[in-house]
Amino acid sequence: MSNPTRDGGEPRQRLRFNPIMCKAHGVCIELLPELITADPWGYPVLDGRPVPPRLLAHAKRAVQSCPTLALLLIDE
Amino acid sequence: MSQPSDPTAQLPTAQFPTAQFPTAVPPPGLLDGSAHLPTHVATFGALPALAAEQVLAAAGRAGLTGRGGAGFPVERKMRAVAASAAKSRRGARSEPVVIANGCEGEPASGKDGALLRRSPHLVLDGIALAARAVGARTAYLCVHEDDSAVRQTVQDAIAQREAVRSDEVDVVVVGVPARYSASEETALVSAVEGGPALPRFTPPRPFERGVGGRPTLINNVETLAHLALICRRGPDWFRAAGTPDAPGTTLVTVSGAVAAPSVHEIPLGIPVSELIALAGGATEPLQALLVGGYFGTWLPAADAPHTPVTPRGLAAAGTSLGAGVFVAFPQAACGLAETARVARYLARHSAGQCGPCVNGLPALASALEALAFKGDQRAPAYLNRMTGFVTGRGACRLPDGATRLITSALTVFAQDVRAHARSGPCPAARRAPLLPTPAEPGAGLGAASALSGASARGVVAR
C-alpha cells in the first residue's frame, strides 16, 4: 500500500480533510494544534507539508478521533 | 464558425475595428452540422471504423485538449480510464463508461448549446469514438434538464442513429439541474447513478472509479466533436489551424458590449481583440473583458490586442481560456458591482456540502457587495484575508473559481477599489447588470426563463 520514499525512509504522509464529511467538531484542532488550526467557521486549516515524523503518532490519533472520519492521512 | 468574409464591416466598431487575422475556419466546421443524420453524413463523411489504439493515437498526435475548462490532454485521460479498467479485477463491473458533459453551466457561455443544436451528430460521433477508445458500451449525455430544446434535439438524433444501428454504444440522455456546481464531473457521476447532482470528495477520481464504481471518462461535448473531426480528417489537418503549442480550433462565446453577441469557431492563437471584431465590434469603449467564465479572470482591454487566445498567451496575461467565454465590459460599467453579483451567484449555486464553501462564499459576496454598493472601507483587507480560507478547501473547485474571479477583480479594478473605499460607490454600480446571473433551480419561477434567455442571447442565427 505505501511506497518507500527515494531515500529509503518511511513514506511521507500529508493530512487532508474531507470537507463534505467534516462537521467542524474541532477535535482534530485540539489534538494537533501544531498542524491544524481553525478557520473563522471552525473548520480545520491543515498544514499542507508532510507530517514530520515526531508528530506522526499525534496525527494518527487525530485521524482516529474524528467523529465523522473526515480527517485523512494520505500517502505521498 | 465565422463567415469567410468579414461580416462585421458595416457594424458599429468603437474599438478593435476590423478583423486583421485569418479568423475564418474553412467549412464545414463544428457548427456546420445537421440534426438530420443523412445530411450530417453528407456534410462530414461517414465515421471511419477506427480501432481503440487509432483513436487514442489520433487524439494524442492532434494535441487535443479538453474544452470544458481545464484543458486536460484527451489522450492521457482516455488512457488513464483504459488503464484503470485493465487493472481492475472486477470483471464486467470494471467495464468503462463515458459521460459527455453538455450542461454548459457557465451562464455567459452559449457554445455547447449551439453545438448540440446545430451538430448533435458530431457530438454523438465523438461519444462513439471515445467509447471505442476506452472500451465502453454505455455512454451518458448530460444536459440541463430544463433545456427542452437541446434535450429534444439530442433525443431525436439518438433515435435516428438507433434506427440505422450506426453505433455500438448505447447513449442515454441524462437531465441535470441547472445549478452551477451540478455539472462538475463527480456531480455528474452521482446524477448518472440516479443520485443527487452533488460533487463528491476525491480520490477516487472518476477515471479510477466513477459511475457504479466503473472507470469513467468525462469529456465536454465540444471536446468530443473535435475528436469526431480529427478521426475523419487526421491529426495533421487539426494542427494546420492554431499554433504549435495550442493546435486546432476552439469555440468561443462573445457577449457583453458588442454589436452581435455570438458563438464562433476560431483558430487558437488569434488575439483576444479579434473576437470583439468577430462579434461586430464593441458598442461602447471597453475597460476589460471577462475571460473564461465565472471561474475566470478580468483582462484589461488594453491587453486584448497583444494577448493571443492560447493557454500560454492567456496565462501570461493572468487569465485562462476556461469555457471559451469572453464578455466585453464597457468603461461605463462597474467591475466591482458585476463581480459582486457573480460572487453572490456562485454562492447560491454551491452544492451546500462543504463548510468553507457554504460559509465562505456568502461572506465573500457580502464583503464585495459592501465595497461595490456601500463603499465599505474594510472590505478590501477582509477579502484578501478571507479568500485564503476559501481557496482549495471545498470538495470541488467551485470555491477556487470564486476566489480567482474576486482576486482578479481586486487587481484589475484596483483603482475602483480605492475610489469606492474613499468616496463611496460610483454611479456605474447602479447600472443594469451586464453579466447574467440566473436563479438556481427551484428558486422560483424566474429560473427557467432567465436561463434560456441567457443562452439564447449568446448565439446568433446563421
Ligand SMILES: Cc1cc2nc3c(=O)[nH]c(=O)nc-3n(C[C@H](O)[C@H](O)[C@H](O)COP(=O)(O)O)c2cc1C
Ligand atoms: C463547479 C464546476 C462546474 C463545472 N461545469 C462544467 C460544465 O458545465 N461543462 C463542462 O464541460 N465542464 C464543467 N466543469 C468541468 C468538468 O468537471 C470536467 O472537468 C469537464 O467536463 C471535462 O471535460 P474536458 O476534459 O473535455 O474539458 C465544471 C467544473 C466545476 C468545478
Ligand code: SF4
Ligand atoms: S475532528 Fe473531524 S469533523 Fe471535527 S473538525 Fe476535525 S476533521 Fe472536521
Ligand code: SF4
Ligand atoms: S466546494 Fe461547494 S460546490 Fe463544491 S462540493 Fe463543496 S459545497 Fe458543493
